[in-house]
Amino acid sequence: MNFYILSLLKAGLLAFVLLTFCAYLVWIERKVLAHIQLRPGPYRVGPHGLLQPLSDLIKLITKEGLIPGNVSTVMYLFAPFLAVALALISIVTIPFGPEFEIFGVRTWLGLTDLNIGVLFILAMSSLGVYATAIGGWASNSKYALLGGLRSSAQMISYELPMALALVAPILIANTLSFRELAEAQSGFHFGLLPKWHIFAAPFPQVFSFIIFLIAAFAETNRVPFDLPEAETELVAGFHTEYTSTMFAAFFTAEYANIVTICCVTTLLFLGGWHPLFPSEYGSDFIPVILLLGVAGMFFFHAGQAVKTRLWDRFSFPVGGVVTLGLAGLFLIPMLKPILVPFFWFAAKTLLLIFVFIWVRGTLPRFRYDQLMRFAWTFLFPVAVVNLLVTALAVALTTK
Amino acid sequence: MDAMLFLTFAAIAVACAINLVLQTHPIASALSLVGVMGSLAVLYLLLGGEFIAAVQLIVYAGAIMVLFLFVIMLLNAAAEKKVKKPALKGVVAVPLVLTFLVLVAYLIQAQAPRGTGVKFGEFTGGGALDIGRSLFSTYILPFEVTSIVILIAILGAVVLARKEI
Amino acid sequence: MPSEFPIPLPALPLPDAVPLSWYLILSAILFSLGVAGFLFRRNIITVFMSIELMLNAVNLSFVAFAYQLKSVDGHIFSFFVMVIAAAEAAVGLAIILTVFRNKQTLEIDEVSSLRL
Numbered sequence: 001m002n003f004y005i006l007s008l009l010k011a012g013l014l015a016f017v018l019l020t021f022c023a024y025l026v027w028i029e030r031k032v033l034a035h036i037q038l039r040p041g042p043y044r045v046g047p048h049g050l051l052q053p054l055s056d057l058i059k060l061i062t063k064e065g066l067i068p069g070n071v072s073t074v075m076y077l078f079a080p081f082l083a084v085a086l087a088l089i090s091i092v093t094i095p096f097g098p099e100f101e102i103f104g105v106r107t108w109l110g111l112t113d114l115n116i117g118v119l120f121i122l123a124m125s126s127l128g129v130y131a132t133a134i135g136g137w138a139s140n141s142k143y144a145l146l147g148g149l150r151s152s153a154q155m156i157s158y159e160l161p162m163a164l165a166l167v168a169p170i171l172i173a174n175t176l177s178f179r180e181l182a183e184a185q186s187g188f189h190f191g192l193l194p195k196w197h198i199f200a201a202p203f204p205q206v207f208s209f210i211i212f213l214i215a216a217f218a219e220t221n222r223v224p225f226d227l228p229e230a231e232t233e234l235v236a237g238f239h240t241e242y243t244s245t246m247f248a249a250f251f252t253a254e255y256a257n258i259v260t261i262c263c264v265t266t267l268l269f270l271g272g273w274h275p276l277f278p279s280e281y282g283s284d285f286i287p288v289i290l291l292l293g294v295a296g297m298f299f300f301h302a303g304q305a306v307k308t309r310l311w312d313r314f315s316f317p318v319g320g321v322v323t324l325g326l327a328g329l330f331l332i333p334m335l336k337p338i339l340v341p342f343f344w345f346a347a348k349t350l351l352l353i354f355v356f357i358w359v360r361g362t363l364p365r366f367r368y369d370q371l372m373r374f375a376w377t378f379l380f381p382v383a384v385v386n387l388l389v390t391a392l393a394v395a396l397t398t399k
Numbered sequence: 400m401d402a403m404l405f406l407t408f409a410a411i412a413v414a415c416a417i418n419l420v421l422q423t424h425p426i427a428s429a430l431s432l433v434g435v436m437g438s439l440a441v442l443y444l445l446l447g448g449e450f451i452a453a454v455q456l457i458v459y460a461g462a463i464m465v466l467f468l469f470v471i472m473l474l475n476a477a478a479e480k481k482v483k484k485p486a487l488k489g490v491v492a493v494p495l496v497l498t499f500l501v502l503v504a505y506l507i508q509a510q511a512p513r514g515t516g517v518k519f520g521e522f523t524g525g526g527a528l529d530i531g532r533s534l535f536s537t538y539i540l541p542f543e544v545t546s547i548v549i550l551i552a553i554l555g556a557v558v559l560a561r562k563e564i
Numbered sequence: 565m566p567s568e569f570p571i572p573l574p575a576l577p578l579p580d581a582v583p584l585s586w587y588l589i590l591s592a593i594l595f596s597l598g599v600a601g602f603l604f605r606r607n608i609i610t611v612f613m614s615i616e617l618m619l620n621a622v623n624l625s626f627v628a629f630a631y632q633l634k635s636v637d638g639h640i641f642s643f644f645v646m647v648i649a650a651a652e653a654a655v656g657l658a659i660i661l662t663v664f665r666n667k668q669t670l671e672i673d674e675v676s677s678l679r680l
Contacts, residue, residue, distance in 0.1 A: 075427075439623070493600075558658075
């Protein structure tokens with residue numbers, strides 16, 4: 001198929017899936033946070049609150065788009081645009097699965113592959129600092145300026161440990177492109193332990209993983225590092241003065257950043273789309289078993305409809321049937337080479353996103369000076385030492 | 400296609416540079432400089448310098464210009480006030496710079512190597528592997544010296560920017 | 565390009581391969597704009613940014629010549645220029661901060677206590 005038309009199709013599909021997933025990530029976050037706090041969460045808008053993102057979107061778009069008086073309009077409007085643009089561009093280099101062939105078209109499950117893919121992601125996150133800084137400054141308000149400056153300073157401080165923690169698995173894989181990084185993690189130690197970078201042979205990259213994850217929390221301004229945008233601290237930080245579509249843009253950019261960073265972590269440390277154990281031992285049937293379990297849970301809870309939740313008698317069996325259909329989809333042999341690797345990639349990424357939300361519901365936030373001290377006096381030296389040890393291990397084990 | 404890309408991003412670079420010189424508010428100038436650096440990064444990609452393009456975005460546009468932005472916001476720099484320009488400037492200075500530019504452009508046209516067109520993808524020696532190999536074998540001494548230079552710069556900046564008690 | 569563009573494009577009178585002199589002329593234009601900004605602006609920070617513009621123009625020249633000579637040395641020089649620019653920006657901005665603290669102004673015409 002023509003390269004341009006194929007790329008256009010893939011780009012359209014990716015944009016649609018990503019934006020819908022960001023919208024439903026809001027729903028997932030609110031549900032998970034709610035259940036951590038022992039309350040139901042969004043429940044009334046649609047079955048189990050599934051239409052909540054739609055109603056949020058409608059609310060945000062139909063709000064009055066107010067531009068305050070003494071702001072410089074160009075920069076005020078430029079900041080959310082830049083935030084969303086950078087957050088969405090980063091997804092372009094991420095491969096979601098291996099090469100496959102469908103209807104005679106041979107292609108990778110991902111838009112493109114740059115041979116400096118990792119540096120591209122770093123560059124986009126470096127440029128993302130401008131969105132917060134300009135957004136905070138252009139709002140012409142004390143809280144926004146302070147929030148913007150603090151957020152930018154936090155982001156550039158944590159870029160250093162992030163980059164150092166990122167170099168360690170690159171030393172082991174000896175490449176900067178994401179496809180080759182993921183391909184380097186195929187295979188199994190002793191036929192059983194996957195060769196993910198977390199279990200890598202010269203030096204297991206556990207410390208790099210933890211450092212990268214902590215730096216990822218700080219880069220995306222999530223708890224425990226969300227002081228710049230916490231409601232109790234600085235009103236709302238750099239997006240205080242933004243309403244309606246511009247606020248929706250910042251919001252989308254934050255969630256798209258979370259998705260991107262989790263995808264990057266999966267590719268760098270958790271082996272991308274490679275399964276947990278070899279397919280000879282049945283790892284191809286793991287998605288089927290999981291989905292059958294979920295369908296079973298749906299049908300079981302449908303029989304236990306409580307008087308206050310009468311909707312459950314209808315919504316749960318429907319959910320169960322849908323899940324059974326999905327499980328059947330994984331058994332079609334033509335779709336297996338696409339769906340099974342994508343399932344592993346999505347499972348690992350969703351696990352990391354769940355960890356992000358779990359940490360938000362569990363930990364208190366750092367004070368600003370504690371945050372900066374942690375980055376410069378603890379995380380950065382630990383990242384340097386980790387890199388040196390990895391480099392030593394790689395140098396001693398390669399011929 | 401290469402020529403279209405080059406002309407587009409060269410035009411953006413020149414427009415941002417003119418904006419840098421003509422804007423009165425330092426933040427507008429800083430953002431125009433970021434625009435120049437971004438379009439130059441694309442031009443480096445066209446010339447096969449993929450590592451340099453990435454480093455330009457990460458270091459120059461992503462760190463140095465953020466430092467500029469922080470200092471401008473910290474000092475609360477405002478737009479420059481309009482002053483009566485001495486007539487000398489318009490008569491002597493601007494034509495002088497233009498003459499310099501025209502002279503340099505003519506010399507380049509006369510002396511530039513002919514026959515080397517720049518096509519994207521012809522030069523593949525600018526990747527991280529080649530730069531790393533060269534940096535750690537031929538240019539190891541300047542590399543180590545720059546680390547000392549950066550250390551001196553850090554010390555200098557910390558000492559100079561300290562609050563005097 | 566890997567394959568044909570799906571829509572036929574109009575044939576523009578553009579060369580197939582961009583001549584190297586175009587890159588060098590662009591570098592000259594950016595450099596002279598940097599010189600113009602350096603000479604004509606009165607805000608210290610804008611003067612400093614014009615210096616950075618000059619450094620960027622020189623980087624472009626280095627990378628263009630690296631393409632022509634098919635060697636990676638130009639990229640290495642460009643890399644070192646960036647590193648030195650970073651160090652210079654840090655120290656220069658610290659000096660600007662100190663000058664501002666002492667003189668409360670950012671105009672270079674007013675920092676003239678050494679003038680005769």
